Amino acid sequence: MPKSRIRKKADFTPPPAAKQATNIKLTSRSWVAPVMLALFLIGLAWIVVFYLTDGTLPIKSLRNWNIVVGFGFIAGGFGVSTQWK
Numbered sequence: 001m002p003k004s005r006i007r008k009k010a011d012f013t014p015p016p017a018a019k020q021a022t023n024i025k026l027t028s029r030s031w032v033a034p035v036m037l038a039l040f041l042i043g044l045a046w047i048v049v050f051y052l053t054d055g056t057l058p059i060k061s062l063r064n065w066n067i068v069v070g071f072g073f074i075a076g077g078f079g080v081s082t083q084w085k
Helices: 016-021 032-052 065-081
Strands: none
Touching: 032 065
């Protein structure tokens, strides 16, 4: 049986317009890291204060919902962290 010919593919070169699109400058958002860390620390402090004071602080009327508020601050920190580039 005869052997088939092997065809070589040409190397792909992107069009010049695509090369220009990759030169996008990413701007740094300097406010993201401090806000993210602040939200993490506020949430952690809220929960720690709640446990250390047997539920009388930060807001007594919220009772166990203070834990949800603390985790809300922490979740906000994770939400802000998505803006970090």
